[in-house]
Amino acid sequence: MxxxxxxxxxxxxxxxxxxxxxxLTINDGEFVSLLGPSGCGKTTLLRIIAGLETSTSxxxxxxxxxxxxxxxxxxxxxxxxxxxxxxxxxxxxxxxxFGLRMQKADDARVKAQVEKAAGLLHIEPYLDRYPNxxxxxxxxxxxxxxxxxVEPKVLLMDEPLSNLDALLRLEMxxxxxxxxxxxxxxxxxxxxxxxxxxxxxxxxxxxxxxxxEQIGHPxxxxxxxxxxxxxGFIGNPPMNFIKVPVSNGQVAAGAEQLATPKDVGNExxxxxxxxxxxxxxxPQGLEMxxxxxxxxxxxxxxxxxxxxxxxxxxLPASETxxxxxxxxxxxxxxxxxxxxxxxxxxFPAVLA
Amino acid sequence: MTQNRPWIPYLLILPxxxxxxxxxxxxxxxxxxxxxxxxxxxxxxNAERMxxxxxxxxxxxxxFLLTIVVVPVQIAIALAMGTMVAKVGRGxxxxxxxxxxxxxxxxxxxxxxxxxxxxxxxxxxSLLFSLGVIGRQASWLSYQTxxxxxxxxxxxxxxxGTAIVMVIIVAGLNQVPKExxxxxxxxxxxxxxxxxxxxxxxxxxxxxxxxxxxTVLAFEVFAVVYAxxxxxxxxxxxxxxxWQNQNQNYSVAAAYAVLIMIIxxxxxxxxLKALKVDPERLP
Ligand SMILES: Nc1ncnc2c1ncn2[C@@H]1O[C@H](COP(=O)(O)OP(=O)(O)OP(=O)(O)O)[C@@H](O)[C@H]1O
Ligand SMILES: [Mg+2]
Numbered sequence: 047m048x049x050x051x052x053x054x055x056x057x058x059x060x061x062x063x064x065x066x067x068x069x070l071t072i073n074d075g076e077f078v079s080l081l082g083p084s085g086c087g088k089t090t091l092l093r094i095i096a097g098l099e100t101s102t103s104x105x106x107x108x109x110x111x112x113x114x115x116x117x118x119x120x121x122x123x124x125x126x127x128x129x130x131x132x133x134x135x136x137x138x139x140x141x142x143x144f145g146l147r148m149q150k151a152d153d154a155r156v157k158a159q160v161e162k163a164a165g166l167l168h169i170e171p172y173l174d175r176y177p178n179x180x181x182x183x184x185x186x187x188x189x190x191x192x193x194x195x196v197e198p199k200v201l202l203m204d205e206p207l208s209n210l211d212a213l214l215r216l217e218m219x220x221x222x223x224x225x226x227x228x229x230x231x232x233x234x235x236x237x238x239x240x241x242x243x244x245x246x247x248x249x250x251x252x253x254x255x256x257x258x259e260q261i262g263h264p265x266x267x268x269x270x271x272x273x274x275x276x277x278g279f280i281g282n283p284p285m286n287f288i289k290v291p292v293s294n295g296q297v298a299a300g301a302e303q304l305a306t307p308k309d310v311g312n313e314x315x316x317x318x319x320x321x322x323x324x325x326x327x328x329p330q331g332l333e334m335x336x337x338x339x340x341x342x343x344x345x346x347x348x349x350x351x352x353x354x355x356x357x358x359x360x361l362p363a364s365e366t367x368x369x370x371x372x373x374x375x376x377x378x379x380x381x382x383x384x385x386x387x388x389x390x391x392x393f394p395a396v397l398a
Numbered sequence: 399m400t401q402n403r404p405w406i407p408y409l410l411i412l413p414x415x416x417x418x419x420x421x422x423x424x425x426x427x428x429x430x431x432x433x434x435x436x437x438x439x440x441x442x443x444n445a446e447r448m449x450x451x452x453x454x455x456x457x458x459x460x461x462f463l464l465t466i467v468v469v470p471v472q473i474a475i476a477l478a479m480g481t482m483v484a485k486v487g488r489g490x491x492x493x494x495x496x497x498x499x500x501x502x503x504x505x506x507x508x509x510x511x512x513x514x515x516x517x518x519x520x521x522x523x524s525l526l527f528s529l530g531v532i533g534r535q536a537s538w539l540s541y542q543t544x545x546x547x548x549x550x551x552x553x554x555x556x557x558x559g560t561a562i563v564m565v566i567i568v569a570g571l572n573q574v575p576k577e578x579x580x581x582x583x584x585x586x587x588x589x590x591x592x593x594x595x596x597x598x599x600x601x602x603x604x605x606x607x608x609x610x611x612x613t614v615l616a617f618e619v620f621a622v623v624y625a626x627x628x629x630x631x632x633x634x635x636x637x638x639x640x641w642q643n644q645n646q647n648y649s650v651a652a653a654y655a656v657l658i659m660i661i662x663x664x665x666x667x668x669x670l671k672a673l674k675v676d677p678e679r680l681p
Contacts, residue, residue, distance in 0.1 A: 098580050119586045131577035135599040135679040148586035176678045196585065 047109045048122075048199040048232045049074045050095070055104035057090055057256075064090045066256040067104070072249075074109075075230040077223070078261075079243035082253035083279070088236045089128055091253075092202045095234070096125050108200060119148075124198035126206040128236075130189040132177045138164075138188050139173040145196035163191035166221055168214075182209040187218070197229060204236045219246055240280055244268070252276045269319070270383055274390035277317050277383065283347070283358040286318045289387055290353060299377050301330040307384055307393040317383035317392065321345075321360040323375045325367075331374020334359070339369045348373075432652035444653040451650075457632040463548070464623075464633070465616040468555045472612055473605070475556070476563035480571050481593070494568065501561040509625025512554040513539075516626065541630040551631060554622045559615060563608045570604020571597070575681065600681060606673045613669070614662045634658050 050072040057065040064087045072078045080088045093099040095106055097118035106114050113121045124145065132141050140147075142160045151159070164170045167187040177185050186209045193201060206222075207215045223246050226233050237243050243250050244264040251261040252275075260272035271277035277285035292314050296303040306314050325331070334357065336350040346361045352375075359375065367373055384393045436443045448454055483493055500508065515521045518535045526532045538546040574597060582596045598605070620635035629636070638654035641647045 096584055098583070118580075118583045119588070123584070125581075125584045127577055127581060129575075129577060131575075131581035133578060133581070133596065134681045135602075144582070145585035148591070178678050178680070192581075192585070 047074050049076075049109060050200065050232060050234070051105075051107040051110075052091070052095070053105040053107065055091070055094060055106065056102045057087070057094060057099070058102045064256050065094075065101070068253075068256070068258050070251055070258060070261060072232060072234065075227075075232055077226060077233045077235065077246060077248045079247040079250045080234060080236045080253055081238075081240060081243045081250050081279075084238070086253045087256045088253060089204055092125065092204055092234065092236060095121075096123060096202055097121050121200075122198070123200035123202060124193040124196050125201075126189045126193045126203040128204040128208075130185050132185050132188045132192070134177055137174055137176060138169060138180070141177065141188050142169075142173075142191045142195050144192060149196070159195045159197070160191075163195040166194065166225060167191045167218065183211070183214070186210065190218075190222070194225065198231060201226065201231050201233045202236075203233065205238065206235070207242070208238070215242070222246075240282075252279060254279070269381060270392065271317065272392055274315070274317075274385055274392075277385075277392075281319065283320045283360070285383070286316075286320060286352075286357040286359070287385065288316045288318065288352050288355050288357065289313055290316050299332040300326065300328070300374060302332075302376070302379075304377070304379055304382065310384075310386070310393070313387050315385040315387050315390075317385050318357070318359075318377060319381055320347075320358050322378040322381035323359050323361070324378075325361060325365055326374045326376035328372070328374040331376050334373050334375050336367055336369060336371045336373060339367050339371070429652045429655050432649050433656040434653075436649070444649040447647075447650050448653045448657070451637075453632040453637055457634050457637045460548075460631055461617060461619065461634045464552060464555065464619060465613060467552050468559070469609065469612050469616055471552075471556055472560045472563050473567075473608065475560050476567045476608065479560075479564050480567040481597070483568065484571055497564060498561045500558050501565070503558065505558060505621035506625060508554060508558040509622040512550065512557070512622070513625050516550050539626055539630070544631075547627050547631055551623055551626050554626060555616070555619060558622060559612065562615075563612050566604050566608040566611070567601065570601035570608075573604070573681070574600045578681070599679075602673060603675050603680070606669055606675060609673070610666050610669050613665045617658055617662050617665070634661075 050070075052068060052070040052072075055065055055068045056063070068087075068091060070078070080091065082088055090099060094101045097113070097116060101114070104114075105112055108121065108123070133144070136144070139160055142163055143156045146156045146159055160173070161170070164173060167190055169184065169187050169191060172180055172184060172188075177188060180188070186206065190203070190206050193203070207218055210218060219242060235243075235246065247264055249261055250264050250267050252259045252267065254273075254275050260267055260276045262272075267276060268280055271280065271285065274287060277287070290297050290313070292306055292310055292312055295306055295308065295310075297306055297314065297316065298304075304316075332352060334348070334350050334352045336348050338349045340347040340349070341363065343363065345363050346365055346367060348359050348361065348367060349356075351357060361367065385391065386393065433444055434440055434442070479497060483490055483497075486493060503511070513520070516538050518537055522538070523532065523535050526536070527534075537543060538550055540547070578596050578600065579592050582592045587595065618635055619633055620639065623631055623633050624636060624639075629640070634654055635658065638651045638658070641654065642651035
């Protein structure tokens with residue numbers, strides 16, 4: 047069993063708190079992405095799990111055994127570094143073989159494993175070369191191959207595909223997923239790229255300012271963000287947040303009355319995914335002033351305002367809305383997230 | 399601007415080139431000529447006189463022995479110091495500063511420092527006497543105790559000359575990003591493996607510079623030896639000095655100088671070849 051339990055980890059650099067009580071549980075064989083803006087503490091968290099950085103407080107357990115006091119090599123994990131850390135004085139072959147050599151694997155096994163990993167990442171042509179002569183993307187793949195070659199129980203990857211072109215990235219990501227799944231590797235995968243996180247992950251943990259704001263299935267995170275930050279960070283366009291008045295536990299959206307959660311004040315924030323709407327005639331629909339209409343081919347992107355607050359919505363490409371129009375929208379009440387205007391946290395989904 | 403006046407860079411460089419030519423190249427050519435000529439005609443008489451002198455073999459042997467013992471010890475100590483100080487957070491600058499103090503002491507002064515420690519009435523004997531190890535003054539630096547004399551000279555040289563090696567090695571270690579060591583650590587390399595397989599190969603250029611510099615300086619050892627052993631421990635530069643000043647034979651002195659130069663150049667070449675730095679394998 048290689049489940050990972052991150053238990054109230056804190057990390058301060060001097061007065062600066064990089065991680066503020068982060069707790070996460072990752073099941074055996076699960077693929078979890080850490081998603082968050084630059085500087086939110088993703089690398090710091092990985093380095094603490096790997097044992098390269100000591101936490102200020104808290105515990106990390108792998109397979110229910112605390113590893114916080116162990117040196118990195120006794121933690122039984124592999125890592126892909128954000129800046130690759132591919133050894134410049136060794137050939138690509140020796141780089142990929144490094145972990146196996148340290149385990150004193152015999153030459154036959156080393157050769158087999160290196161060839162397997164190199165094949166997966168399409169780096170066989172460079173096996174005899176030195177990393178200095180490789181492009182950034184090639185070096186990055188060497189770093190991934192080096193980690194895969196040891197067939198770790200736990201794999202930490204820090205933006206392992208960030209330097210590849212879109213096509214290769216898509217291909218690599220599918221192959222990675224397949225390999226790791228069939229090997230049952232518990233994986234923590236750091237990325238900036240939300241489509242990557244959505245596509246790959248069993249669960250996504252969204253981090254912000256040293257805090258895990260939400261962890262959950264990609265669809266759950268997309269549809270029901272726990273905080274305003276998560277809603278705004280995930281999805282393109284981001285979730286719309288419209289502050290609306292509440293009367294008698296209801297919010298008026300054109301002619302329709304939407305039920306809000308119990309015990310809210312006079313105002314509430316309506317979180318609306320851009321595509322959770324359809325065109326409706328006025329005055330039944332909720333009024334939106336369209337400032338710019340952009341036909342994107344697959345859909346129509348409208349930028350404008352509702353209740354004088356900026357919004358972006360998506361309509362089918364077949365609709366004919368022009369810049370400057372005023373339109374009515376019918377909201378999909380099941381896909382609305384209600385958030386507190388004060389804390390920015392969402393209320394539990396209202397059951398209709 | 400300089401495009402219109404291409405001679406400006408040359409003009410600015412000229413004084414330093416002229417200075418070097420005057421004070422370095424001219425004496426060098428003169429010395430070489432002095433060594434390989436006799437009364438204005440080319441001759442190997444000086445070289446012959448040099449090699450047939452009774453002190454020649456001893457001085458060659460001593461110089462090489464000293465170099466072979468001192469340089470590796472200095473490199474090892476400097477590596478140890480460098481890796482230790484890399485682990486230090488606060489106070490690192492102060493430690494480095496203290497370690498480099500011997501750099502500021504001239505070699506003769508260093509020799510005299512160790513002489514005051516090791517001479518018959520020196521601190522070392524006083525210490526041994528007060529501890530009851532010796533009953534009366536022991537002599538360490540005489541011709542009757544060649545091993546002790548050699549060790550004393552070697553220790554003094556190591557004390558004096560390790561700082562420069564350390565400075566070069568610390569600079570080299572600073573160039574190695576910590577990620578390489580971290581990656582090795584993750585993949586199961588212990589401290590020794592990391593040192594031998596990651597750190598050492600990556601500081602190869604610094605190691606090469608340190609070795610060349612220290613070896614060339616070791617072949618030129620003189621003042622420390624002179625202060626501690628006088629003529630009891632003949633070395634190459636010491637012999638050159640004696641031929642020049644005692645014997646007033648400038649030609650044989652020049653022959654020694656040329657020999658030292660040849661040895662130094664050969665050592666440099668060997669290091670450059672043996673520790674070839676492949677730019678392809680640098681970070
Ligand atoms: N050694 C350190 N000393 C001081 N501050 C640090 C140190 N390492 C990281 N930090 C700070 O901690 C915060 C989190 O850094 P971290 O590298 O974990 O971010 P990240 O989420 O990985 O960002 P990115 O996506 O840009 O890689 C940053 O504000 C960074 O400046
Ligand atoms: Mg990072």
